Structures are given as C-alpha cells and as structure tokens.
Amino acid sequence: MIVPRSVKTTCPYCGVGCGIVADVASDGGVSINGDTEHPANYGRLCSKGSALAETIGLDGRLLYPEVGGARADWETALDLVAARFSETIRRYGPDAVAFYVSGQLLTEDYYVANKLMKGFIGSANIDTNSRLCMASSVAGHRRAFGSDTVPGCYEDLELADLVVLVGSNLAWCHPVLYQRIVVAKEKRPELKVALIDPRRTTSADIADIHLSIRPDGDVALFLGLLRHLASNSTIDADYIARYATGFEQALAAAQALDRDALIRRIGVPHSQLEEFYDLFAVTERTVTVYSQGVNQSSSGTDKVNAIINCHLATGRVGKPGMGPFSVTGQPNAMGGREVGGLANMLAAHMTIEDANDRDCVHRFWRAPTIATKPGLKAVDMFRAVGDGRIKALWIMATNPVVSMPEAENVRQAIASCPFVVVSDVTADTDTAKLAHVLLPALAWGEKSGTVTNSERRISRQRSFLRAPGSARPDWWIVTEVAKRMGHAEAFAYSAPADIFAEHAALSAFENIGTRSFDIGAYANLDSRAYEELEPFQWPCRVNSPGTARMFAEGGFYTQDRRARFVPVRLTAEERTTSDFPLTLNTGRVRDHWHTMTRTGKSQRLSQHYAEPFVEIHLEDAKRFRITDADLVRISTGLDAILVRALVTPRQQPGSIFVPMHWNDQFASCARVDRLVPGMTDPISGQPASKNVPARIERFHAATYGFAVLRERPKHIAAEYWAIAKCDGGWRLEIALAAEPADCSAFASGLLGKARDFIFYRDLQTGRMRFACYDNGRLCGILFLAPEPVAVSREWAISQLATTTIATGKRNAVLAGRPGPGAADRGAIVCACFGIGVNEIAAAVARGCCTVATVGEATQAGTNCGSCRPEIRKIVDRHALANAN
Structure with a gap:
C-alpha cells in the first residue's frame, strides 16, 4: 500500500523554476499544484506545469539498459561504456571523446559529468544543449561584469515602471513571470511595457509599445538608444566614474553610425523609435528582459552587451526595479553554468583560460589532469563527430537529432560514430534510435537534486515516485562509469547530497570574494539538511545570507572590480536572396516543450496546436498563392519540411515562424532544425536560429x-x-x-x-x-x-x-459534427481547463463582456492566463459584430 504524502519539488520546464507540491494518493495517483510558499511563483503554474501529472506514465519509457538493441544488465552496459571510452582515450587521446549534456540534468548530475570529463579524462569536450539558448548571455555577462551573473531578481519585474521585453515571448515561454507583470500592471496602470520583437506575439497583449524591428535589428536599436541617452543627458556620470570603464569608446562606436542607416537597420518608424527612446530615458526603474530572440543570433553576444551598455550608462543595475535580465529556457540552464557544463568554462564559474583557475580546480579535485583549453562547442562538436575526430560520444538527457541546427547532418554524424551512448528517459527518441548503448535514467518525479532558476535561486527537486524498472539517477550512471575507468576514490558518492556539498565547497575554495558564485554556506550540508533545503539565492557565502541583487554599488568581478562597457559595432545581417526571399524564425509554442518527449504524452497540451505549422503574413500568403490551412513546403539550402499554413497578421511581411517541437515521432517531416545552418556567434558559439533565409511553396495534395x-x-x-x-x-x-x-x-x-x-x-x-x-x-x-x-x-x-x-x-x-442540441466545444483555447472557442463565444453571447467575466463563467484564463489574449480577441470580435 502506498502511503499518501505531499512532496515539495520544482517544475522541470522553463527557467522560471516554479515550486510545485506533488500530492501522492494511496492508490498511487498524483495531483500537481503550485507551491504557494515558493518565491518564484507563489502558487502559480502554467499549462505545462499544471499538466505534469499527465506526463509521468511509463508509456515509452526506457526501463532497462540496452546494448546493440537488446536488453542487458547494468554491469554489462557500464563495463562496456567504461571500456570503450578508456580504449578510445588510450588510442586517440582524450579529445577523441565527448559528452553532450542538458539543462534537463540536475546540478549534481551536471557536476559529476563535468568533473569526469575535465578533471579525469582531461578534455573539455563537454557541452550542453544550453549552448543553444543562453550561451550569448553568458558571454555578454562575462565581458561586461567579469562573471556570468544575472544582477536582478523576479521582484524587479513588479517594482519596475518600465519592463522592456526584447526577443522574449514571455506570455508563452515564461507564463508565470508574464502573469506577475500582468498583476503588477493591473495594480499600477502607470507601469509601461515595451515589446521589441519582429513578431506580434501574445506578449503584445499588455504592451504599450510594440517595436516590430527587422530580424537582428536589436544591436542597432540599442546603439541608437545609447546615443539618445547621451544626447539627452540621461547618463549617470557618477555611476560610470565610480564603477565602470570604457564608456567613451562604447559611445563613440554608437555615434559613428549614420543615423538614417541605423533607422533603416532597425526597421521601425522614426516617431515610434523616439517614443521608446524617450520613455526609456525618463523612466529610472527599467528592467530589460531578454531571451532567445537576443541570444540565438550570430550577433547575440553583441546584442547582450548593447543592452547592458544602456543599463550601465544610466546606473540601472542591481537596484530595485532596474537591470538587464536574462531569462533562461531550461529548468537548470543556470545550474549547468555553475558547474562548468559549457565547453569553455570550469566548475564554480572558473575559466579554462585562466591558469590560476585551472590550478585551483585541479588541486581541489585532486585530479590526475585538467583540461587546458576550451573544448568543442555544440555545433563544432557534432561536426567533429561527423568527420571522425570524435570517436566515442555520450549524450545525456537531450535529443540533438531534433534540436541541433543542421539536424539531418547531426543525425548522420551520430549514426556514423563508432560508439554512441545515450542515457535518457524515453526509449524511442530520434537520437536514442542511433545509440549503441542505451542507459535508463530517472525522470522528473523520480530523481532528487537541485536546480537553479533565472534569478540565481537554487531549489530542491525531490522524488515522489519509485524508480521504475532498472532506471537509475544520472549522477549514479556517470559515477559508476568513472569508477570503472579507474577513478573510484574521486567518485565515491553515495547520494546527491554528497555531490552538492562538494560543489558548494568548491565554490568557496580559495574564493576571497573574487568569484561571484559562492554557496560555501552549504559546504557542510548533511543528508538531512539537504533534504530540508529551502530555496535560496546565491551568492550565499559562509555566514552570509543569499543576495537578491548585485552590482548596485559596483563590486564587479573584473581585475579592477569595474564593469566594462563593450564597444559594439553593426555587422551585415541581410541574408535573404531571390532564391530564398523569406526570413525563417524558429521558437516555442505555449503548451509544448523542446522536442515533445514529455508534453507529447499529454492530450491536454496537444489541444491548442496539434500539428506543426508555419505562421505567414497575409501579403506573403497571397504572393505565394497559399491559403489558410494549406500544407506548405519550406526549404533552405540545407533541407525541407512539410507543415500547415497559418495565415496571420502576427508576422511581418517577409518573415515566417515555425515551432521547434515536432519530431519524427509526431510528424512525417517537421524537424525545423533540419533547415537551420550551423551559423554561430563568433564569441559565444551559440547558433543563429532566428534569421534563416528560406522559401515556401504550396504542397499540392490530392x-x-x-x-x-x-x-x-x-x-x-x-x-x-x-x-x-x-x-x-x-x-x-x-x-x-x-x-x-x-x-x-x-x-x-x-x-x-x-x-x-x-x-x-x-x-x-x-x-x-x-x-x-x-x-x-x-x-x-x-x-x-x-x-x-x-x-x-x-x-x-x-x-x-x-x-x-x-x-x-x-x-x-460520419457526419463529423454534433446533431441538433448537442454541444461542440470547438478548438481548444484554454489548455488548463480544456475550454473551447465555442464555449467562450457562448459565454460572450450570454453577456460576458470582459476576459474576467468569461473566466468567472467558464474558468478559461483563470490559471496560467496565457490564453487571455485569445479570449480578449473573441470578446472584441463579438463587440465589433454587435456594433455593426
């Protein structure tokens, strides 16, 4: 018999890091609710978080190790992995092997994988799918602050008088943060929101200004803003003099640009641009939130620094309601950064390029070696797999055959690799099909460890389900391989608490305030204290509480402890041609997540968008003779896909948008990253997934x-x-x-x-x-x-x-519709409660004339709120029809 219990844990989706209470009933049933005490969400959940109980079933699970497609025991599988990696290293050197890991891993999993590769194998060939979402933020932070540090916290979104959303559809990708802004705006209507995005996304519903800039027009926009701030005497000269260097050079780079050329590059009317610039200039409490639309660019790092330059110039950093704010896409992208999960970083935010940092980590780990140069970043890593430089590859908790750019090349590269290990939850992902060895990992709800959210808050993820079959924690799998490779003493962990304590101790080791990441207060944590660990923000040094904000009074982590203004220059971004006249942008939808290995299990989350689609502007649809609901073929120089056409004014003319989620388990030909070339930012190595030249044509189906x-x-x-x-x-x-x-x-x-x-x-x-x-x-x-x-x-x-x-x-x-008097919900609008468009329209017809009254009548929009803009459109259409 199962003992009923309530377990506090953390959501496994985006970087908001929402607290969750999982209630387990005596019959084994699980119900999910938001944790009202968790400071990230205070009980709110989005549609995906609300549906988590629908995704924990064992259908499609990998439950036992497999070798060569046949079931095996753990001893056989682990011995083989250790032997093949050891033999490859012996014959070809440590750089002939690689790990590709994931923001789905817990910090403890990440830590031991990084430790094994960089300290005991001696290569830095470990990179993460977080490279695809926030590497440019890391690089921008390091250039400006001397460390990868997000200076603010979520409360700043509510305290700000201006929230600028840049390349971030917060309403769909981080709904709980979006709702915090919505509530704050309802309480203080004077709070302004500016949306900077080529698309008119759902986030525009609360925007006072929407700048529909050209693709990759962000650098030009913020260069123009810096010029405007300087010319309007909005510069905080005292802050700059005390805490920063390089302002004159950064301003000179911005002022060297021709004004008209700058406006053309931005692509919005001058009057609208001036309105935004004036608003930014006069509003001290300003937070600039940015995400993939900034990071996923060949100029992503420069975009980040162009934003940070404007905040440094006005002294709006680390103060209540002020600062540049990078929001991450995965639940533990930040945790991966802390332990050195990126190929160009060491653990505890130390750097491979710094000999003192290398020596520090080397001695702390008592490692036989240490990586002396950065490893291969994601795109280059898979190219090296393809050309034979990497001969043994271990992929953990991610699906690169779907999510990587040049996805078909990645598939072929993995298929040609002499030895591939995949440790994952799902048995039949596009990537798992190519593995020589499959290792069953624990899923969310079964594993235990920590994650770090976008405001530097570390929270516990706790298990409330039994481990199914022979599935094991990722940290256990890695340490068992490490032991078999001859490193038993260094990997003698018995529980994740042991790993976390070591991770905390390393963060404080020889750290006399010279590194921002320091959680030394938890270095002596025992298993009981670890189990009871409450969410906290770093840095949290010995005898020092967690810190919500940083850098309000300097204290940066450069050699002279001053921030760096970075001179940013425009580069050519026009990529369309006569053969490929459209700009393809990729991204997320409201109710799905990454490659759908989790959300694809939920019928509720498939109701809003049940098939892959392309958003296309009415003008382009007419130009290419495409009508709504047609099937279309989209192609680039790399490959082609087939998706459904969604004709909409949300797109700019000349631009199209395709979601990243669909894979070969859910669609015949919709892996959009097959179309995306491996063009990367030269500093961060992050791929450019938002500006791909493409063409579109109608698929003629009989x-x-x-x-x-x-x-x-x-x-x-x-x-x-x-x-x-x-x-x-x-x-x-x-x-x-x-x-x-x-x-x-x-x-x-x-x-x-x-x-x-x-x-x-x-x-x-x-x-x-x-x-x-x-x-x-x-x-x-x-x-x-x-x-x-x-x-x-x-x-x-x-x-x-x-x-x-x-x-x-x-x-x-066979009629395909209900008979007289029968109900038809229509297309689902509210995924949280399964409310359809016809039900909402009926409520409006009965007199519900606002989103709030529709919610009272139907529940639609009363949970995560991300469907409220669609509800508002239904209400407005009804009002317009009555007016006519």
Missing part, C-alpha cells in the same frame, strides 16, 4: 484526411502526417500526393480490423468517411476529402470517450 483512433497505427502511408494524443486515443492529420488506389484498404490500415466497418462516399464531392466499431465501441473514424477536411475535430475526438454507440446512431458519427 487527398486530405483527419482521423481519431483508439490505437496509434504502426505505419502511416502518407507524405504528410501529424499525430497527437487526444482524450481516449490519438488524433491524426494526413495528406497524400495521390488518392489511394484502394481507399478502403488505406482506411483499414489506419483504423485497424474491427467487427463493424461503415463506409460513406459522396460521388459528387469525392469525400469519403469511414468508421469502425468493436462490440459497439468506436475504434476510429477517418475523413478523406480532396481539400482540407472540415469537421468538428473536438466533437469527433469526444466520440472515443463514448462507451457504446447504438447501431442506429453509428452512421451519425
């Missing part, structure tokens, strides 16, 4: 289809397909280049064999409909048509939940 299925088909014989979990089974969109020779056989292949099979064909329109039943229970419905299928999808899905359907009513299912 037959379109939509199906709901109780069982997932083993094979889908269609050029285009996209499948997603739904209530009771699966939903499937398909398109074929030619009509099937035998439509009934095609339907049987999808729907499976059943006792009763019903078929309808309209000879005039060419539409066909199939349904199959087993003892009165619906097994599946398939709709085929020569145009995109027009049926009520949510209603069709609801039929799977019906226990039995009477014989006389089975034909009615």
Whole structure:
C-alpha cells in the first residue's frame, strides 16, 4: 500500500523554476499544484506545469539498459561504456571523446559529468544543449561584469515602471513571470511595457509599445538608444566614474553610425523609435528582459552587451526595479553554468583560460589532469563527430537529432560514430534510435537534486515516485562509469547530497570574494539538511545570507572590480536572396516543450496546436498563392519540411515562424532544425536560429484526411502526417500526393480490423468517411476529402470517450459534427481547463463582456492566463459584430 504524502519539488520546464507540491494518493495517483510558499511563483503554474501529472506514465519509457538493441544488465552496459571510452582515450587521446549534456540534468548530475570529463579524462569536450539558448548571455555577462551573473531578481519585474521585453515571448515561454507583470500592471496602470520583437506575439497583449524591428535589428536599436541617452543627458556620470570603464569608446562606436542607416537597420518608424527612446530615458526603474530572440543570433553576444551598455550608462543595475535580465529556457540552464557544463568554462564559474583557475580546480579535485583549453562547442562538436575526430560520444538527457541546427547532418554524424551512448528517459527518441548503448535514467518525479532558476535561486527537486524498472539517477550512471575507468576514490558518492556539498565547497575554495558564485554556506550540508533545503539565492557565502541583487554599488568581478562597457559595432545581417526571399524564425509554442518527449504524452497540451505549422503574413500568403490551412513546403539550402499554413497578421511581411517541437515521432517531416545552418556567434558559439533565409511553396495534395483512433497505427502511408494524443486515443492529420488506389484498404490500415466497418462516399464531392466499431465501441473514424477536411475535430475526438454507440446512431458519427442540441466545444483555447472557442463565444453571447467575466463563467484564463489574449480577441470580435 502506498502511503499518501505531499512532496515539495520544482517544475522541470522553463527557467522560471516554479515550486510545485506533488500530492501522492494511496492508490498511487498524483495531483500537481503550485507551491504557494515558493518565491518564484507563489502558487502559480502554467499549462505545462499544471499538466505534469499527465506526463509521468511509463508509456515509452526506457526501463532497462540496452546494448546493440537488446536488453542487458547494468554491469554489462557500464563495463562496456567504461571500456570503450578508456580504449578510445588510450588510442586517440582524450579529445577523441565527448559528452553532450542538458539543462534537463540536475546540478549534481551536471557536476559529476563535468568533473569526469575535465578533471579525469582531461578534455573539455563537454557541452550542453544550453549552448543553444543562453550561451550569448553568458558571454555578454562575462565581458561586461567579469562573471556570468544575472544582477536582478523576479521582484524587479513588479517594482519596475518600465519592463522592456526584447526577443522574449514571455506570455508563452515564461507564463508565470508574464502573469506577475500582468498583476503588477493591473495594480499600477502607470507601469509601461515595451515589446521589441519582429513578431506580434501574445506578449503584445499588455504592451504599450510594440517595436516590430527587422530580424537582428536589436544591436542597432540599442546603439541608437545609447546615443539618445547621451544626447539627452540621461547618463549617470557618477555611476560610470565610480564603477565602470570604457564608456567613451562604447559611445563613440554608437555615434559613428549614420543615423538614417541605423533607422533603416532597425526597421521601425522614426516617431515610434523616439517614443521608446524617450520613455526609456525618463523612466529610472527599467528592467530589460531578454531571451532567445537576443541570444540565438550570430550577433547575440553583441546584442547582450548593447543592452547592458544602456543599463550601465544610466546606473540601472542591481537596484530595485532596474537591470538587464536574462531569462533562461531550461529548468537548470543556470545550474549547468555553475558547474562548468559549457565547453569553455570550469566548475564554480572558473575559466579554462585562466591558469590560476585551472590550478585551483585541479588541486581541489585532486585530479590526475585538467583540461587546458576550451573544448568543442555544440555545433563544432557534432561536426567533429561527423568527420571522425570524435570517436566515442555520450549524450545525456537531450535529443540533438531534433534540436541541433543542421539536424539531418547531426543525425548522420551520430549514426556514423563508432560508439554512441545515450542515457535518457524515453526509449524511442530520434537520437536514442542511433545509440549503441542505451542507459535508463530517472525522470522528473523520480530523481532528487537541485536546480537553479533565472534569478540565481537554487531549489530542491525531490522524488515522489519509485524508480521504475532498472532506471537509475544520472549522477549514479556517470559515477559508476568513472569508477570503472579507474577513478573510484574521486567518485565515491553515495547520494546527491554528497555531490552538492562538494560543489558548494568548491565554490568557496580559495574564493576571497573574487568569484561571484559562492554557496560555501552549504559546504557542510548533511543528508538531512539537504533534504530540508529551502530555496535560496546565491551568492550565499559562509555566514552570509543569499543576495537578491548585485552590482548596485559596483563590486564587479573584473581585475579592477569595474564593469566594462563593450564597444559594439553593426555587422551585415541581410541574408535573404531571390532564391530564398523569406526570413525563417524558429521558437516555442505555449503548451509544448523542446522536442515533445514529455508534453507529447499529454492530450491536454496537444489541444491548442496539434500539428506543426508555419505562421505567414497575409501579403506573403497571397504572393505565394497559399491559403489558410494549406500544407506548405519550406526549404533552405540545407533541407525541407512539410507543415500547415497559418495565415496571420502576427508576422511581418517577409518573415515566417515555425515551432521547434515536432519530431519524427509526431510528424512525417517537421524537424525545423533540419533547415537551420550551423551559423554561430563568433564569441559565444551559440547558433543563429532566428534569421534563416528560406522559401515556401504550396504542397499540392490530392487527398486530405483527419482521423481519431483508439490505437496509434504502426505505419502511416502518407507524405504528410501529424499525430497527437487526444482524450481516449490519438488524433491524426494526413495528406497524400495521390488518392489511394484502394481507399478502403488505406482506411483499414489506419483504423485497424474491427467487427463493424461503415463506409460513406459522396460521388459528387469525392469525400469519403469511414468508421469502425468493436462490440459497439468506436475504434476510429477517418475523413478523406480532396481539400482540407472540415469537421468538428473536438466533437469527433469526444466520440472515443463514448462507451457504446447504438447501431442506429453509428452512421451519425460520419457526419463529423454534433446533431441538433448537442454541444461542440470547438478548438481548444484554454489548455488548463480544456475550454473551447465555442464555449467562450457562448459565454460572450450570454453577456460576458470582459476576459474576467468569461473566466468567472467558464474558468478559461483563470490559471496560467496565457490564453487571455485569445479570449480578449473573441470578446472584441463579438463587440465589433454587435456594433455593426
């Protein structure tokens, strides 16, 4: 019998680091709620966090080690990994092996992997998927502050009088932070929000100003702002004189630019630009929040420093309601930075280039060696795998065949590598399929350790589920391999508390205030204190509490303890050509996460967007003869994908947007990173995923289809397909280049064999409909048509939940819509509560004339709030219709 309990843990999604309470019932059921006492979220959760209980099932789990595709025991698998890595190092040297790790790892996992590679193998060839999301922030921080330090905290978002969102769709990517701003703005309407983004994202719903800049126009924008601040006497000369150097050079670089050329590069009207510049100049309490739209660029580090320059110039750093604020995309991207998970860093924020830092880490670890030069960063690492320089590769908790740029080249590189180890949770990711050895790791809810969020707050992630099968913690897997490679004494950990204590001790080792990362107060933590550890912010030195803000009075971590202004210069960013006239931008959607290995398990999270799509402006759709819901082929010089067209004014003319999430388990041809070249920022090594020249064309399908299925088909014989979990089974969109020779056989292949099979064909329109039943229970419905299928999808899905359907009513299912008096939710708008557009429209028709009253009537928008802009549009459309 299971003992009911409540466990406080931390969300495994974005870098907000929300606290969660997991309640485990006596029958094993788990319910998830926000932790009202956690300072990151105070009980709020987004749609993904709210649905976590739906993603912890064992379907698709890797439960046992596998060698060569066959089940093995741990001894066999670990011995093989240790032997092959050791042999490769002996024959070819330490740089012939590499680890590619992840912001999904806990800090303790990260620490031992970094320690093994850099201190005991002697190579720095360990990099992380965090390289893809925040490496430019790290580089910018180090150039300006002398350390990778985020100076502010979440409270600053509520204390600010101006919040500038740069390249950050906070409403969808960090919804809990977005809601903190929404609430603050409701309390203080004078709080202004400026959105700087080529797209009109959902975050524009609360923006007072939206600067729809050209792709990569950020550097020009903030160079212009620095000039404006100087010309309007908004510079804090006292702060600069006391705490910074290089201002004159940075300003001279900005003033050297032609004003008209600068405005053209930014791409917004001069009047709108001046409005933003004036607002920034007169508003002391200003926070600039930036994310992937800044970082994922070939000039990402310069963008970061252009932003920081403006804050340093006005003295708006580390004070309440002020500062540049990088928000990370993964739950432990910050923790990975702390332990040296990047190829160009050492543990505890020390640097490989610094001989004193190398010596410090070397002596603390009592290591036989230490990496003496930076290792290969992610893009270069996989190129080295492809050309044979790296001969043994270990991938931990990530799916680079989907998420890396040049994704198809990455797949081929991994496939050609002599020895590949993948330790992960899921058995059949695109990457796991290529492994020689698969090692089953613990998933969220099963593992225990710490994570660090975007405001430098360290929180515990605690287990509340039993380890399934033979799955083991990542730290245990790494240390067992390390022991077999001859390093047993240095990796003799019995629990994550031991690793955390060592990590804390290293942070304080010979640190006399010269390094910002210091959690030495926890160096003597025992297992009980570790289990009870409350969230805290670093630095947290011995006899010193955690610090919310830094640098208000200098104290930077450069040699002279002064901040550095960085002269930033414009580089050529125009990449489109006559062959590839559009700019492709990639990113996230509201309810999915990375490559969908977790969120793809939740039917609720697949309701909002159930298939891959491309956002395209109306002008471009007309230009390329594309209509809404068409299937389109997007291509670059590298590859091509097939996705659904979503025609929308949210895009700029000339730009398109495709989400990064869909992989080969959920779509036929939608891995968007197949299209992205491996162009990187020259300083940070971060790939540029926001400005890719592309072209688009309509895919001419002869037959379109939509199906709901109780069982997932083993094979889908269609050029285009996209499948997603739904209530009771699966939903499937398909398109074929030619009509099937035998439509009934095609339907049987999808729907499976059943006792009763019903078929309808309209000879005039060419539409066909199939349904199959087993003892009165619906097994599946398939709709085929020569145009995109027009049926009520949510209603069709609801039929799977019906226990039995009477014989006389089975034909009615083929209608694809409810009969008179029956309810149809329509497309889902609110994923948290499953509220559809028709339900919201009905509430509006009954007199609910605001988002708040719609929420009171339906619950829509009352949890994470990220659907409120869509609800507002429905309300506004109804008001406009009544006015006309």
